Amino acid sequence: MHGHGNVPGMDAASEVGVDVRWSETLRTYHAVSNELEHELQAGHGLGLSDFELLKALCRCCAPDKGTVLMKDLEAEMYLSQSAFSRTVTRLEKAGFVERAACGFDRRSNFLAITDAGSERYLSAAETHRAVLDKHFG
Amino acid sequence: MHGHGNVPGMDAASEVGVDVRWSETLRTYHAVSNELEHELQAGHGLGLSDFELLKALCRCCAPDKGTVLMKDLEAEMYLSQSAFSRTVTRLEKAGFVERAACGFDRRSNFLAITDAGSERYLSAAETHRAVLDKHFG
């Protein structure tokens, strides 16, 4: 049953190790992301992708201007282009983010975080850190 | 900005460490699960949850009988009860799994893997291992 391969000895052991690493990743991911999702939603009205986008926006934008090109921000995230676009729409409707036209390329948009977005992110980040500390600390 | 807490010194460093562990989990999870999803779907017509259910079914059932109570199998998986139920329905329609009534509690169902399910799982497991080896090996 076990061992489809041709190299005997520590082959099976290393394969088991790979399995263990993956199943621990799965376990950790589901436990933490489920709790993050619930806590962020209940406490701050944010989904995990919403939070991650705000986090990346705070991290990537110039400290003075607070603005990034959407495509650059998208590259920082684990989301498809369409999911990213809709997350931006969601956050814009909530007033946490603003699209701004780019002067030299009218296909592109800048993205800026609003004051409300900044405040919401900062309070959500405390919840976020608390959950992470609980699981990893 | 950093450090909302009360213990100075290595506080900030440990918090960063927690962040890094979580973001690495996120990165690994997305990279591996996306590739697993694509490879399993393209090569064997199975989603990741389908595969994980077959895997748990092979692992949990008695070696001779090949059958488990649905609720027991559900407890082994990172799926809600409804998602689990629908995954079973999907796999049953595909002919990889069979529901069987439980004699002494008519609420319950046994779940059994079929020969076709076993074959499909075994070939998919090779793809699965290859992807895992590529990322972790």
Added chain:
DNA sequence: GCAACATAAATGCGCGCGCATGAGATGTCA
């Protein structure tokens, strides 16, 4: 200048997920 191709973002679509609820079977207790 213009046709062909490339890029940024939005949108139509189907799918799998979780939550809430429903349907049916079983357990409990007066």
Added chain:
DNA sequence: TGACATCTCATGCGCGCGCATTTATGTTGC
């Protein structure tokens, strides 16, 4: 026994996701 809680599983519903396509621009080669 009858009323009611509990358990197992299925289903209605809305949501966020990725894929494919569309729309609007830019860019390149002739």
